[in-house]
Amino acid sequence: MLPFLLYMVVFLGLPLYxxxxxxxxxxxxxxxxxxxxIFSQSQYLIPLxxxxxxxxxxxxxxxxxxxxxxxxxxxxxRDSLLRRVVSSASGxxxxxxxxxxxxxxVASLGTLGVITVFFKSTFGxxxxxxxDISSQVGVGIxxxxxxxxxxxxxxxxxxxxxxxEWEEAARNLGATRLSYLRHVAVPVLAPSFIAAWLIxxxxxxxxxxxxxxxxxxxxxxxxxxxxxxxxxxxxxxxIPFGLALGTEMILVVGIVMLVYWYVQRRAGRWLR
Amino acid sequence: xxxxxxxxxxPFGGGQAAPNRRPARRGRPRSWRIVVLAFTAIFYLxxxxxxxxxxxINQKGTYGVQNYTAxxxxxxxxxxxxxxxxxxxxTAIVVVLLVFPTTVLVRLKLPKLTILMEAVTILPIVVPPxxxxxxxxxxxxxxxxxxxxxxFNHPVTVLTPMYVxxxxxxxYRAVDTGLRAIDLHTLVDASRSLGAGWPTTLWRVVLPNAxxxxxxxMFLTIALVLGEVVIANQLDQSKLTFPLEMIxxxxxxxxxxxxxxxxxxxxxxxxxxxFMLTFVARRRRTNTTGAxx
Numbered sequence: 001m002l003p004f005l006l007y008m009v010v011f012l013g014l015p016l017y018x019x020x021x022x023x024x025x026x027x028x029x030x031x032x033x034x035x036x037x038i039f040s041q042s043q044y045l046i047p048l049x050x051x052x053x054x055x056x057x058x059x060x061x062x063x064x065x066x067x068x069x070x071x072x073x074x075x076x077x078r079d080s081l082l083r084r085v086v087s088s089a090s091g092x093x094x095x096x097x098x099x100x101x102x103x104x105x106v107a108s109l110g111t112l113g114v115i116t117v118f119f120k121s122t123f124g125x126x127x128x129x130x131x132d133i134s135s136q137v138g139v140g141i142x143x144x145x146x147x148x149x150x151x152x153x154x155x156x157x158x159x160x161x162x163x164x165e166w167e168e169a170a171r172n173l174g175a176t177r178l179s180y181l182r183h184v185a186v187p188v189l190a191p192s193f194i195a196a197w198l199i200x201x202x203x204x205x206x207x208x209x210x211x212x213x214x215x216x217x218x219x220x221x222x223x224x225x226x227x228x229x230x231x232x233x234x235x236x237x238x239i240p241f242g243l244a245l246g247t248e249m250i251l252v253v254g255i256v257m258l259v260y261w262y263v264q265r266r267a268g269r270w271l272r
Numbered sequence: 273x274x275x276x277x278x279x280x281x282x283p284f285g286g287g288q289a290a291p292n293r294r295p296a297r298r299g300r301p302r303s304w305r306i307v308v309l310a311f312t313a314i315f316y317l318x319x320x321x322x323x324x325x326x327x328x329i330n331q332k333g334t335y336g337v338q339n340y341t342a343x344x345x346x347x348x349x350x351x352x353x354x355x356x357x358x359x360x361x362x363t364a365i366v367v368v369l370l371v372f373p374t375t376v377l378v379r380l381k382l383p384k385l386t387i388l389m390e391a392v393t394i395l396p397i398v399v400p401p402x403x404x405x406x407x408x409x410x411x412x413x414x415x416x417x418x419x420x421x422x423x424f425n426h427p428v429t430v431l432t433p434m435y436v437x438x439x440x441x442x443x444y445r446a447v448d449t450g451l452r453a454i455d456l457h458t459l460v461d462a463s464r465s466l467g468a469g470w471p472t473t474l475w476r477v478v479l480p481n482a483x484x485x486x487x488x489x490m491f492l493t494i495a496l497v498l499g500e501v502v503i504a505n506q507l508d509q510s511k512l513t514f515p516l517e518m519i520x521x522x523x524x525x526x527x528x529x530x531x532x533x534x535x536x537x538x539x540x541x542x543x544x545x546x547f548m549l550t551f552v553a554r555r556r557r558t559n560t561t562g563a564x565x
Contacts, residue, residue, distance in 0.1 A: 001382065004374040008392050011437045015407025016399065022410050065312070072308040082309075088546035089316070092539060095442060095492050096499035099515050100535040103522065104319045107326035107532045114322035145319070148312070202398030209401075209501045213519050223402040223502075230406050230506065243410065246403040253398045260394075 016250060022243040034244035044225065044245065051205060051221040052252075054136055058143035059200035065144075066151025067159075067193060073152070074159045090149035098209030101145045102133075106214070109133050109141075134214040142210045147200050154199060158192035158267065191267035198260040202253050222249055320536075327533040339533035349517055349530075356514035359428055360497035363435040364490040370436065371443045372486065376478055379451050380460060393444040396437050404434065405506035412507075427504065427511050434503050439496055443489040450485020451478075484553040488546060495542040514538070 023034050038044040073086050093101065108115045109131065116127045132138055162185060170180040208223035217224035222245055229242030330338040343349055378385050412424045424430050459481060463473040479486065501515045512520060514534065522531040 001374050001377055001385070004370050005392070007370055008437065008440070011433045012395060012399070012404070015404045015411065018407040018410045019403055068304075068308045069312045072305040072312075075302065075305055084547060084550040088543055088550060091488075091492050091546055092495050092543045093316075095495045096539065096542070097496070098499075099501040100499050100518060100538060103518060103528065103531045103535045104323045106522065106528055108319040108322035110528070112326075112528070114325050115318075145316075148315075199394070199397060206398060206400030206402070209499070212501055212505060213522070215523055223400060226402050226406055227506070230409055239410075242406055246400075246406045249400050249403050253400070257394070257398060261391075 019243050019246040020250065023240065023247040026240065034240045035247075038241060038244045038248060044241070047220045047222045047225040047245075048248065050136070050219050051223075054140060054143075054221060055201050055204035058140040059147060059197060059204045062144050062147030063151050063193065063197040063200055066148045066196075067155050067189075069148065070152045070156050070159055074156060086152065090152045092149075093146050094149040094153055097146055098142060098207050098211075099213040102142050102210045102213040105133055105138070105142050105145070109138070132218075134211075134218055136219050139210050139214065142214075143204055143207060147204060150200060150203060151196055154196035155189075155192060158189055158196075162188060191263050195260055195264045195267050198256050198263065202256045202260075205252060205256070206249065320539075323532050323536055327529055327536055329529060331527060331529065339527075339529040340537065342530050343534060343537060346530075348512070349521075349534075352512050352514045352517040355427060355511060356498055359432050359435060359513065360494045362428070362432050363439055363497055364493040366432070366436050367439045367443045367493055368486060368490065371440060371489075372447055372479070372482075373474055375444060375447045375451060376456070376460075376474060379448075379456055389444065393441045395441075396439075397441050401438070401500070401502040402506070404437075405503045408434070408503070408507055424507070425510075427507075427513060430507055431504055431513070435493075435497050435500060438500065439489075439493040442492045442496070443486075446485045446489030446492070447482060450482035453485075454478075454481045484549055488549055488553075491542060491545040491549065494545070495538075498538045498542065 024030060024032070026033065073083060076082055105113075107113055109127070110116065110133050111128045113133075119125045119127050133142075166184050166188075167180055170184055175183070206223070208227065211217050211221070211224060212227075217228075220228075226242045226245045226249070229238040229245065327339050328335050328337065330336045343353065375389070378389055408424075408430070412420060415424070422429065456478065459477055460473055463477040468477065497513075499515055501513075501519060504513045504516050505519075518531045518534050521534070522528040
């Protein structure tokens with residue numbers, strides 16, 4: 001127990017502490033000036049807005065698709081080939097994360113991508129005029145690619161916890177399939193769904209690899225801004241602002257996790 | 273057994289045999305299932321198939337496998353591949369050593385700490401890697417020289433510890449699921465009463481029984497290391513890791529075909545590892561259910 005906790009404190013806690021500490025001090029003194037800067041200047045506020053919007057739709061969409069897909073897989077036999085392929089593939093896609101998967105989409109929808117070329121040669125329609133893989137929409141689509149598997153991983157146990165007896169009981173009492181869904185399945189699953197969605201939100205909010213791979217900081221989000229501020233330190237001393245933005249991200253993620261804990265406690269009530 | 277452990281599961285075997293199997297479907301086929309499965313299949317297979325085609329077009333514009341042979345023939349790329357595999361191997365072993373005994377201990381003796389374990393292991397999923405990297409950069413600035421030399425100056429020493437942190441959640445979940453499927457208390461009591469010490473019990477009794485789960489966690493760790501770029505990019509660019517070379521080939525050398533070939537190779541490699549494991553997991557389940565329960 002002790003080595004594990006010690007390790008986490010040193011390699012996870014310490015870097016985070018250094019970020020918060022650096023954001024709150026200037027020349028050895030406590031200060032809030034870095035925060036008043038990042039919460040008043042539009043160059044820091046716009047990335048936050050972009051980040052929140054991007055994370056919202058690229059977590060809600062995959063959450064909805066993911067829960068339906070997981071339900072479709074769970075409804076099948078347990079040891080089926082489909083089950084195995086999905087369980088292995090969702091692990092690979094979810095944990096490979098943003099960077100390599102970005103190239104799969106470059107190969108499909110990039111300027112020279114197979115689909116783009118196909119549209120051009122067959123219909124004479126130039127997709128690249130209207131769609132850019134490194135735009136927010138393009139990046140979001142790549143997020144879908146690893147967020148859906150993440151949703152499948154997180155929601156499958158809850159779906160398996162839905163007891164068939166409940167459906168049979170509801171049916172025996174005269175419920176239609178729809179009313180079973182509405183009055184039994186959805187209320188039981190709702191906390192698990194929200195909890196999983198919150199994790200997806202956090203994962204989208206902190207994702208940066210896709211943009212790094214696609215050179216896609218066209219519309220700046222918070223991780224891009226942190227990256228710029230931390231690496232452009234020669235010209236202007238922007239590191240404190242980078243650290244303050246880092247603290248801001250920690251705060252957002254912290255709030256999301258608090259809500260997660262609250263919701264997760266309710267999720268456990270039925271699904272044991 | 274608390275909430276989070278129930279809500280999360282690793283996508284491979286080791287889970288309990290289904291106590292609540294779906295009722296057999298009778299009557300009309302479920303059309304929504306077909307629609308949902310077809311949609312997802314297209315969304316996932318189409319880009320992968322496109323990538324296969326894309327990666328088979330070499331730089332002269334003709335079809336060939338040059339993009340794949342480059343992974344072995346190109347010296348820089350080969351070095352990057354070995355570097356990443358080295359990091360992956362060390363990471364996987366360290367994370368098992370840290371997580372496995374801790375999880376066994378928590379399940380056996382300190383079930384109250386499960387909440388703490390869950391809290392700690394959910395963090396790496398949501399803590400932004402870019403913030404971790406920023407913190408490390410700051411530490412590098414202020415750290416004494418010997419630490420910089422010992423720790424920050426080589427990708428293996430600086431990246432491995434961070435990847436261990438990132439791999440913690442998936443290994444914890446894997447081991448936890450695996451342990452839940454076996455009768456841990458009985459196994460440990462039996463082993464201890466036959467005179468085995470704790471290390472022997474862990475290594476020769478518990479580990480073999482949770483083998484597939486641990487292996488699954490290790491394979492996912494490999495996937496993670498072969499895909500992580502944010503921390504590597506910010507901390508060390510003296511020697512590029514495999515995923516960083518991917519980006520390098522696409523942006524610097526203008527050879528996205530090689531990047532796509534690398535992606536597909538890494539994806540196929542880890543997918544096959546995990547997929548084969550599902551068969552092992554199933555065989556073990558059917559073999560051992562009678563023996564243990």
